[in-house]
Amino acid sequence: MSARVVLVTGGASGIGRGIATAFAAEGDRVVIADRDADAASRVAKEIDAHAVTVDITDAASVAAAVAHVAETIGPVEVLVNNAGLVAGGGPLTSLPLEVFDTVVAVNLRGTFTVTQAVANQMIEHGTRGRIVNVSSIGARQPTAGLGHYEATKAAVDALTRTGALELAGHGIRVNGVAPGPVHTPMTAGLMDDPQARAAWESRIPLGRIATTDDIAPLVLFLASDQAGHITGAVIQVDGGQLLT
Template sequence: MATTPIALVTGAAHGIGQACAAVLHRQGMDVVLADIDTDAATAAAQALGDRARSVTCDMADPEQIAALFKDIDAQDGTLVALVNNAGMVRPADFLDMTLEDFRTVLDVNLVGAFLATQHAGRMMVRDGVRGAIVNMTSINAQVAIPTIASYCVSKGGMAQLTKAAALALAPHGIRVNAVGPGSIDTAMVASVNADPAAMAKVMSRTPLGRLGRAEDVAETVAFLVGEGAAYITGETIYVDGGRLALNYTC
């Protein structure tokens, strides 16, 4: 008997995660929006309507992650897709960054994604699901900004987690890929938006000449989840307006 396909999106209350939940919902999946921001996640799920619900989860807390998957397992449906989108940044001068802040960013951005991938992979293997996992990395897996060193390290780790998990889960028909956004018009770049000089600098490094939209990233995630990407695993697609391809401008 066919069961309802469920997609889990972490960090789904705002921005890219919310856009990912919306596009997967439009594709006919029941969507679970997980986020530490309970009120915003609830509002985002209610905006989608039927077949969407929210769950409060701190992705730095292994017990809450385990409870999240236990909750999904109790629902009427089968987990077929996971989008590891939850992430945070704590800017600081490299020499002043505290160990606590460094570890907190890695716990949310990387360790939480590792644990979620384990839980999802175990459920998919148990249920015989040839599912898809998409990790949210960043152009900062390839390039770096010294004031967000912990973020850069976490996203570089996410790129390697993607490859390792893809190899581990391939025998079960489970695909693991990643999407690496560039400068996307979300709250994380709001301060850049408000500063014309800073925005001009970003645009000078962006061949397509605009900020990306959360929907640009979400549509790429949806492609990787879907059957059109059935023979793609262990890859990262950078949604960056050509930024990583740019050497220099004259």
């Protein structure tokens, strides 16, 4: 298979970094698109990839980054919408609206904006592209205090299905992966607290928190020709947590 141009948002850390590393190991031309410019360049250097600075909450920044990638590396063939955050937690009755707005701006509006820009580029170039959205099992299973985050991920799942339907005629497939808890900088605070970690582990039938290496292979599969008849699916990687 020839080297594809793979754009990974939030690829400078955690799950996105793991996904970017796995595509690079396959010989693809990976672009780490992150708002943390230093971390993006550092990781790009480590895995022999490219870096582009982008804030996915800013449509102009997204448009510039997506155009820059097409001009300097080539049109995007695989998009991984991974950038996301939790930004704090709390019950619906007291969660500050600023936290809600921040999470909606990155996880939902950002995913929408990047998808729109890249899907238009794919259509323009006649690219039979693949889009993989990083969701969360929280979209389907509630955890108290995370309602704001989970609502954005449920919305990402809805976008995955609508995108799959609307883009199918262009030969573009859109799928999602829904991790359970994963060891990353996002969850490091929780995982360092033995009690909190045990509480998360106790919900997982396979008995352990995922690593980024548990998530990346499914993303690569969904972006591969082997998944040629799969679109609109959101597949969990959660050690069985959704069964409980």
